[in-house]
Amino acid sequence: MAKVSNKKQKAKKTEFSLLAPSAQSVFLSGDFNQWDLSSHPLKRDKNGMWKILLNLKPGQYGYRFLVDGEWQNDPGCCDFIENPFDSSNCLKTVE
Secondary structure: OOEEOOOOOOOEEEEEEEEOOOOOOEEEEEHHHOOOOOOOEOEEOOOOEEEEEEEEOOEEEEEEEEEOOEEEOOOOOOOEEEOOOOOEEEEEEEO
């Protein structure tokens, strides 16, 4: 669940990335898009790095990647929050 400040603060450009050279598709799903599975596709570069840039207001957001139809946490994530599916979501803090 997102914890977003009630103050009128500007959204900040926030990058999400995942190295997955053999993946055919990578989507970002989280609190910021109501866990929609297809609204935020990442773009792959020539080295197999998938990236997306979002404008997010300051707060905390749970998220995961959907890689070729399989959930995957961000290997670069340091903070996690439990989810109701007996696993955990990554937690991104936007300041």
